[in-house]
Amino acid sequence: MKKILICAIVCSIVTGLTVHLHLNWNTFNLSRGYFQTRGTTYLTEEVIRYGHVSVISLCANAKKSRVSLNHAHKVYSLGEQIQVQVDLYDLYGNRKLTGGDVLRVWMENPETAASVSCRVSDHNNGSYTALLRAVWSGSATIKAFIASRKEEVVLNYMIYQQHGSLWTVLAEFRANNLTDATACSVRQGNSFKTNEWCNFTNENNGYSWYCKKSKIKQLACDTWSHSFSAKNMSFHLNNTERSILDLPLAALKQDVLQSSVRVSVRGGPKGVKLSAPSTSCNALPAEMTWRRTSPNGFFHQNKWHSLLCTDTLPRTIDAYRQCLKGRTLWLHGDSTSRQFKEVLHSILRFPSHSDRHVPVTDTDLIHNFSISYHAHELPFYHGPRHFKKSVNQAQYIMVDRLPNTTKDIVVLYMYAHFVFVHPDVFRRHVQRLVPSVRNLLARAPNVTIAVRGPHAFFTPMRGVLSYWGHLYSDIWHEEFASLQDKIVYLDFWDLTMAKPSQNIHPKTAIVNEMVHNMMSLLCFRK
Template identity: 30%
Template sequence: MVKAMRMLDGPLEVARLNQSGSLKFFLSTLAENQHVQWKGGIDTLPYMSQVSETKLLKETMTFDLSRLPSEVHSRVVHTSNKKMFNLGEAVTVNIILYDAFRRPLHRGGDVLTVSMDGQNGSSSAGQIIDHHNGSYTGMLRAMWTGSCTIVVNILCTRESLAMTYQLINAFRTSMNLTCVFELDSLREITLGYPSTVPFSGKKLCNLTAENYGLPWFCVRPTTPGLLCSDWTKVSTLSYEKFPSFKDNILEQVYLIGKVKRMFKSKVHLTVKSEQGETMRASTWCSRRDFLYTWSAASPIGFFHKRRWQPALCTYPTDDTALKHCLSNRRLLMFGDSTVRQMFSYIHTTLNMTFVTMNWVGKKWHRYTEAERKDSNFQMSWSPHGLPLYFFESGRGVARPVHVAIDEVPAGSRDIVLIHLYAHFQYHHPRVVRNNLRLVARSVTHLLQRAPDVVVAIKGPHSFGLKNRFIGGYWGPTYVDIIKDEFSGLYDKVAYLNYWDMSVALHLDDVHPDAYGVEKMTQMFLGYACTESFHPQH
């Protein structure tokens, strides 16, 4: 068995990588130190070097479908002639984008993913470096032995990303939320949004106070007898989708650019070892490792024989260990339907009983509590605040996360999971940033009054396009926002890098399948229960 890679002396900082020849030096260092653990500094390489919003807003929308990156003609090639690699060795590939007429593209900004796939369900994610000239570098590591294939996917084109920024800046949202006003038999539905910008010239209800201090505005109802104070619900049952394209070709450019497409070109290699068939982390996870969850380079783990092998540190995933960890505790889960899936997995695995109303169907949109009395374990799931696209629901359902966190009492030993992602994708990224800023502030105060609380934030996951407006392309942007807003909490909060795991799983749906939910939940509980799992306990 190959032991965990040892730590490099000193952090691998972005500043080093920006120096002349620094990328070559970085890659050669990884290749020479096959047993180097990727516990770098906080400022390690980003997943994707993105083009700024300012530049994308100035771009001219293209009407030429043939100019989009082609998954058929784009190429991924090895940086050397090697076909055989040692276990743990760094593997780098060059990725070159071509259009439908085999013309090379000379701009960056596309959202790509790269992964290494092997036999027996083996897979891992790599990092992408954008050179802003139509070429990219894929950085991977050989984590298991045998035959492997390197696969590249186009997740979103630069053209589609530019159009998204331009359209949501024009309309402010790509799917409307509506406000429902009701009093006795009176009812009226109007548009709502966390800004006044889309409502130029309209009379508005400022419902920010009712939304716990987060901006929220609705067009004032015109029905006689209905007032702003009669706001009762938010709804997506009566909405108009934006953007509305007048040109069919322009719409195709926008939509095709957001469809996940796999390169026809692939790289094949073989990994050998005389010491074991996989890399393995030999250290036990502890709260000290929270710091490294924010900076660890890909892959943060890998799948082998249908099992997730964490690369940073190890933790058990069996039910007995989880029951021991969760005894005499509360687990508070805040987020969307993907967090609800995790709640459901724990509920089923631990045979828990609903305290609140039993779920009617899988799409349950209300606050839920469950318990296991024999171990004194309580668990709750709360939908995050607006924007929330849960058909039609009472305004009290969409309670902002920071409000609930502020209610956790001093001295608590609760475990807290936070996730803001899919429902915010219809809006400009500043909306999720505003929410996360308040969440980070509340978490800071929580850890001051209850230092034994364990907090984890669930990062975005990669997935393909399943409908007109939502896709995993916002992932790298949201990662940057989360890391920025939580920059003072790296050593106190665990960051759950589900981007790596979902790229390795090749997820297509925003809702992971049962296997994906199981592995995501186990990663979360693995970090949340580090002290309980530690051998000294």
């Protein structure tokens, strides 16, 4: 008893983090079956900046935490709101007294391969509320998962502030049979020793990029030729920090709460699902795609069903080919963009010449369309393979080069590589895109532009949290606010929350659903 009391006191002292939350409120049209709910909730940067990291035993523990219904009845009608509460406890079984942990709550029925996720509200006292929607008839189980602990987010931010990035990008210099590699960053490590750094901002299309000069005199800055990256961290962590950073490496099942809730949904024969509004997806006004509707869809028989619009695009080769005829689909970004490209090649049955991060545009000469991939600007973590510096190019460069007569489909995307660096870096890169996109829309009336938002992932690599997707989604919304009536937002957060990926790269089956959802919104757009 004495031990428990001491732990509770220590918990309240060590945590020392007053949680402020970013809230997005959505009011839905009740006449169309929607209900009012609270949207994304996450720690603000102001709080993260001054947060503290407590020992791992005081972090939220899935085995001790609980999920329960807020109402006694367990039978609901199709379309009805289901409210559940999640209470977090630490390893010692003590109730968490502050918020800030990021939870995933979802409802599933494995028999019908059905699942739906929701947004979670944080009450800043260790208690969370999730509002789900009964979207199919039959049985369902509601589960919860600790996606990111507050301590993980705070520690990541501390590293960004102090060291610039989680992992290390290296520049390789080559000349006269000499080679050397040095560490790079979005900032100079020491402003008083600027002569020790190569300033590659111009080479990075105007985005800040610095690499340490080689100690080999013959390898001047202009001999930079390739880039690669390492997963190691070039800074010291104490035992507590290391244990916090390694939390995501635990198996997925370890962070799923052991308690769950079973409910039944009535509304017709087993398997009947909620219908979407009659508006076809390609006629859905662009600004509607930017609204934080949650859930914006659900899985049933492993297919994604939108709740924003009716998918009228057949899942056929001919429909996709007709959509792309005479156009190039630009899928620039990172390896997850390349996943989209590979899935489309599989569906459209024409050969791909992709080579990791090497830029490529593949053309189907018979059916007259192309699909293009180009790695976005640095920061970009290439892995151990050494890539020429020319493989990376800012997306605004591609946008500026498109002719006034273009009728191409441009999908703007940045996310995965920016979870390694301070969010201000992401914000600057998105801001630079805006004037180029605005100019293209003004001069090329037949172009179709979309912004692909962040996706959720679980059990990632060391220190890599999809938590930042919440913040980065807001940055897209804020910076593109004046263009939302002209650009489609591809919101895949709910889709990838409903079926989790244990890696930053979604499974192929999930990418298939993401791609079709994208095509249904962008093809034959009215």
